[in-house]
Amino acid sequence: MNPNVLSRRRFLTAGATVTASATIGAASARELKGGDGDRWLPHQADAPNPLESPDYKFFTTDELAFVEAATERLIPQDALGPGAHACGVPLFIDHQLAGAYGRGGSWYMQGPWDKGEDTQGYQSRMTPSALYRAAIAAIDQHVVASQGGKRFAELAPEAQDALLSDLEEGKVDLRGVDAKTFFKMLWLNTKEGMFSDPIYGGNKEMAGWKMLGFPGARYNYLDWVDRHGERYDQPPVGIRGRPAWDSQG
Amino acid sequence: MSQKLPSVDVLLVGFGWTGAIMAQELTEAGLDVLAIERGSWRETSTDFAPTFIQDELRYRYHGHLFEQTAQETLTFRNTSDQKALPMRRLGSFLPGTGVGGSILHWNGQAWRFLPYDFEIRSQTIARYGQGMVPQDMTLQDWGVTYDELEPYYTRWEELCGIAGQAGNVKGQKQSGGNPFEGRRSKPYPTPPMKQTYGPTLFAEAAGSIGLHPFPCPSANMSQAYTNPLGVSLAPCTYCGFCEKFGCGNYSKASAQTTILPVLMQKKNFALRTESEVTAINVDSSRKRATGVTYVDMHGNEFEQPADLVVVCAYITHNVHLLMTSGIGTTYDPSTGQGTLGKNYCYQITPSVNVFLGDKILNPFVGAGASGMIVDDWNGDNFDHGGLGFIHGGYIAGYVTTGRPIETEFLPEGTPKWGAKWKKAFIENYLTSMSVSLMGAVMPNAANHLDLDPSYRDVYGRPLMRMTYDFKQNELKMQDFTMAKMVDIAKAMKPREIKKSPRGPHYDIEPYQSTHNTGGAIMGATPQQSVVNRYLQHWDVPNLFVVGASAFPHNSGYNPTGTVSALALWAADAIRNQYLKRPAPLVQT
Numbered sequence: 034m035n036p037n038v039l040s041r042r043r044f045l046t047a048g049a050t051v052t053a054s055a056t057i058g059a060a061s062a063r064e065l066k067g068g069d070g071d072r073w074l075p076h077q078a079d080a081p082n083p084l085e086s087p088d089y090k091f092f093t094t095d096e097l098a099f100v101e102a103a104t105e106r107l108i109p110q111d112a113l114g115p116g117a118h119a120c121g122v123p124l125f126i127d128h129q130l131a132g133a134y135g136r137g138g139s140w141y142m143q144g145p146w147d148k149g150e151d152t153q154g155y156q157s158r159m160t161p162s163a164l165y166r167a168a169i170a171a172i173d174q175h176v177v178a179s180q181g182g183k184r185f186a187e188l189a190p191e192a193q194d195a196l197l198s199d200l201e202e203g204k205v206d207l208r209g210v211d212a213k214t215f216f217k218m219l220w221l222n223t224k225e226g227m228f229s230d231p232i233y234g235g236n237k238e239m240a241g242w243k244m245l246g247f248p249g250a251r252y253n254y255l256d257w258v259d260r261h262g263e264r265y266d267q268p269p270v271g272i273r274g275r276p277a278w279d280s281q282g
Numbered sequence: 283m284s285q286k287l288p289s290v291d292v293l294l295v296g297f298g299w300t301g302a303i304m305a306q307e308l309t310e311a312g313l314d315v316l317a318i319e320r321g322s323w324r325e326t327s328t329d330f331a332p333t334f335i336q337d338e339l340r341y342r343y344h345g346h347l348f349e350q351t352a353q354e355t356l357t358f359r360n361t362s363d364q365k366a367l368p369m370r371r372l373g374s375f376l377p378g379t380g381v382g383g384s385i386l387h388w389n390g391q392a393w394r395f396l397p398y399d400f401e402i403r404s405q406t407i408a409r410y411g412q413g414m415v416p417q418d419m420t421l422q423d424w425g426v427t428y429d430e431l432e433p434y435y436t437r438w439e440e441l442c443g444i445a446g447q448a449g450n451v452k453g454q455k456q457s458g459g460n461p462f463e464g465r466r467s468k469p470y471p472t473p474p475m476k477q478t479y480g481p482t483l484f485a486e487a488a489g490s491i492g493l494h495p496f497p498c499p500s501a502n503m504s505q506a507y508t509n510p511l512g513v514s515l516a517p518c519t520y521c522g523f524c525e526k527f528g529c530g531n532y533s534k535a536s537a538q539t540t541i542l543p544v545l546m547q548k549k550n551f552a553l554r555t556e557s558e559v560t561a562i563n564v565d566s567s568r569k570r571a572t573g574v575t576y577v578d579m580h581g582n583e584f585e586q587p588a589d590l591v592v593v594c595a596y597i598t599h600n601v602h603l604l605m606t607s608g609i610g611t612t613y614d615p616s617t618g619q620g621t622l623g624k625n626y627c628y629q630i631t632p633s634v635n636v637f638l639g640d641k642i643l644n645p646f647v648g649a650g651a652s653g654m655i656v657d658d659w660n661g662d663n664f665d666h667g668g669l670g671f672i673h674g675g676y677i678a679g680y681v682t683t684g685r686p687i688e689t690e691f692l693p694e695g696t697p698k699w700g701a702k703w704k705k706a707f708i709e710n711y712l713t714s715m716s717v718s719l720m721g722a723v724m725p726n727a728a729n730h731l732d733l734d735p736s737y738r739d740v741y742g743r744p745l746m747r748m749t750y751d752f753k754q755n756e757l758k759m760q761d762f763t764m765a766k767m768v769d770i771a772k773a774m775k776p777r778e779i780k781k782s783p784r785g786p787h788y789d790i791e792p793y794q795s796t797h798n799t800g801g802a803i804m805g806a807t808p809q810q811s812v813v814n815r816y817l818q819h820w821d822v823p824n825l826f827v828v829g830a831s832a833f834p835h836n837s838g839y840n841p842t843g844t845v846s847a848l849a850l851w852a853a854d855a856i857r858n859q860y861l862k863r864p865a866p867l868v869q870t
Contacts, residue, residue: 062578063323067309067551072323079329081340107699113708134344141351141370145736149367152360152789156367194700201698220699221343228686229339245711247646247686250336252531253519254647261479264712265644272334 081272082132083232087124090131091162098186099169100126104223106193114244115237122226125235126165129222135162148211157214168215171207172200231271238276242269284575284583290316293574293588295559295603296595298383299842300828300849302537304592306511306545307853311861314550317594318576318586320353320558321380326538330386330528332521338685342526347387348372349379349596356598357734358790360751362615368737368745373791375628375798376526377596381555382537384596384796385842389525389650389682390501390534392444393839394435394847396661397428397464402835405662406672414672418727419755420625421672422834425806425815428464431847434854436468438846439499442535443507443515445651446470446499460496460655462663475504475518475652480643480715484679485654487773493656498678500651501535501842511544522683524650534650557584560741562591562607564822571825577741589864590824590856594849597831601731601801602746609822610812612732615749621812623731625800626748627836630675630721630756632783634767635691638713639777645715646684653680659766660722660838671758675721675838677767684711691716694780716782717767717774720795721760722838726753731801752785760784797841799833804848807870814868816855817848823866828852 065072092100100123110116117123129135137160149156157164176185176196185193199205201220203213226235228242230250236242242249249269257265268275292308294301297319305315324330330347340346349372357366378384398405403421406414415421438444448469449459456469474497477485485495502518509515518533532539545551556579563572563585573587593600604610604622613624657663659674666672683689691714696706734747760783771779784794805811808820817832819825828849830841837844859867 062554062556062580065323065546065553065555067546067548072325072546077328078331078334080334081337108704109701111701111704113704139345139350139352141355141368143368143737147365147367150360150364152787152791153358153367154369154373154789154791155371197699223699224687225339225343229343230337233339242686244708245686247684247711251646252332252336252521252523254521254644255517255519257644257647258476258478258520260644261482262642263644264642265647272337 125226332530480681
């Protein structure tokens with residue numbers, strides 16, 4: 034991108050992002066009195082927190098090898114388009130686990146702990162980052178023991194698929210980690226990385242959206258409401274616009 | 283030790299949608315009103331601007347506008363013989379937090395209930411006999427009738443600029459509207475929304491088999507609208523980010539887009555944010571509320587005296603606050619004694635996926651209330667004789683969004699991941715939709731709310747415990763309406779269809795709807811309800827409890843219209859009756 038040219042969206046989110054993080058410490062209980070005038074101040078936009086660095090922050094080399102291999106089996110590259118790896122899903126998941134999502138900071142995490150019924154939802158004591166760490170170590174150990182010393186990433190695709198199916202059905206004993214819970218999280222995070230806005234590091238070049246025909250973060254389709262049966266013909270845009278907007282002209 | 287603050291006329295617990303309605307109405311009566319809200323101030327321009335709101339990960343999956351379970355949650359079990367466990371992550375329902383509350387992220391499907399709903403027990407028995415109401419169905423009339431609420435439904439529709447086609451104006455049937463709806467005094471304030479291709483195909487199919495399709499009443503604007511308070515909303519642009527998102531375009535009715543611009547100019551209104559009410563205080567007689575205790579974000583505790591307390595939080599919090607404050611008697615399912623926590627209901631939402639194959643729907647061109655509806659199998663609009671259940675639900679052909687993480691249509695037999703999943707997902711994404719039911723749930727003696735014996739919240743209070751499962755009435759109703767949905771789906775001439783029923787047991791993980799109801803129900807006598815027909819507490823007359831917590835059962839429609847009408851009805855009773863004589867408005 035030409036650094037001298039900022040797209041409109043880039044400008045808006047970039048400015049807001051910086052000030053949003055700078056004001057976190059200032060949050061406080063407020064009393065808003067009627068008639069006091071505007072309640073909003075400049076630079077208070079509740080803007081998103083995009084991925085700014087392509088460096089991995091959470092996974093070890095071995096963990097990354099597992100995540101790259103596993104997510105690529107979940108959404109493989111083929112004639113229809115790129116797979117999870119090419120779309121940046123491992124990087125997306127890495128940054129999610131390194132951040133607020135990985136800490137499970139917004140979840141009720143008090144004990145006592147109980148497995149519960151299938152209808153009672155997530156009951157793991159582990160945060161997402163802890164769950165990934167423990168599950169991947171246990172999976173690799175299981176694979177090494179049962180597949181002649183090879184790790185998951187070194188297996189043939191068919192053997193990887195078989196192991197993923199076993200995880201999905203809870204057939205693998207992961208030494209206390211619930212395999213079904215881990216698989217469910219891995220699959221959702223893979224879909225998130227494939228189809229969320231590119232600001233979070235996945236859905237690279239909006240390839241996930243292009244495969245589907247989803248036009249992204251557009252906010253006006255009024256001209257299309259009654260064009261029944263006609264394929265929408267505009268390219269996708271993200272929250273920061275699209276690459277073409279960043280070039281001159 | 284809490285710090286005691288100067289008294290106010292009216293204290294509102296929570297500042298979501300019902301809080302905004304109450305604040306607007308009671309400040310108009312000249313009262314000094316203070317609202318206490320646990321979340322933060324929120325405004326369209328700063329909090330859900332169109333430059334960043336279309337973010338499925340942040341809002342849908344990370345729940346940026348929702349309540350955080352770390353702050354408050356509940357425990358859940360299907361039946362009393364199970365151990366209830368905490369809802370550690372949101373799933374089945376998504377309560378809001380912050381100024382504007384849950385209505386900030388609603389779809390905008392803007393319904394009235396049927397006249398039948400308000401007199402459901404009497405009318406069911408009159409038509410079918412006593413045997414139609416099973417022993418364990420704790421069904422009751424509401425203590426208010428549709429005709430009494432009708433003016434308040436109309437006021438709500440005018441406040442919010444609801445777009446729709448009336449079906450019954452002053453008893454005159456209107457073509458293109460819902461022929462089963464209750465008599466309305468006025469048509470909708472704005473014309474119905476234009477329909478995209480999917481709902482249009484649904485309506486053609488439903489009409490071809492003799493049903494009566496009409497456009498969903500919508501709080502997404504079909505045109506620019508200025509409400510009676512002078513606040514303007516803009517035409518909806520069909521961006522496909524309604525439910526679970528704020529509207530950046532001022533096109534969806536909410537507290538922010540209908541009331542706050544006027545309310546926030548009033549000198550007799552004040553709002554404290556980042557402050558959570560932890561108790562309603564009562565005097566030694568336990569018949570008078572003296573105010574509330576609240577805790578700010580730093581942990582400082584305050585006592586806020588008030589002459590009148592109105593509880594306006596989300597339904598589960600309304601009930602929880604009454605329980606932890608020791609106001610009223612908690613319902614015991616083993617004896618049937620007590621009323622608080624009784625008649626907790628939800629909805630049942632089965633669907634049929636319709637794979638149209640060669641028809642491009644562009645599902646991302648959508649609005650939250652963009653859809654066509656048939657009401658032929660709702661309420662008592664059809665003869666239930668011999669069917670073994672009561673009520674029903676509306677059947678919808680909605681196409682509200684194409685958000686790609688959430689929107690997934692996979693034909694029968696598709697693997698859940700891998701190359702075949704990818705192929706099926708891509709092939710069907712632009713050409714599929716669902717036909718869905720907004721299914722009513724009747725109260726059952728076993729479904730209830732009480733306090734959990736094990737788990738506590740951040741304030742050390744017991745969490746509320748939800749005991750809830752689908753019962754025979756809704757499971758039978760689901761089977762019946764599934765067949766009707768399949769009939770419509772087949773009439774759409776699809777490549778194939780896939781049935782997607784709920785149950786047999788209620789699961790708290792997959793999202794279904796934020797349509798929780800009951801627990802602090804209204805009714806004609808204190809023996810059967812927590813609040814009277816004006817939502818005034820039977821035991822504590824200067825305490826009103828507003829919201830869907832007052833519903834004695836849940837109907838086959840989205841609840842917001844009825845929540846709003848009841849709030850306006852209660853506000854009117856406070857202004858025109860209670861203030862003249864601050865006493866019980868219904869004698870026992």
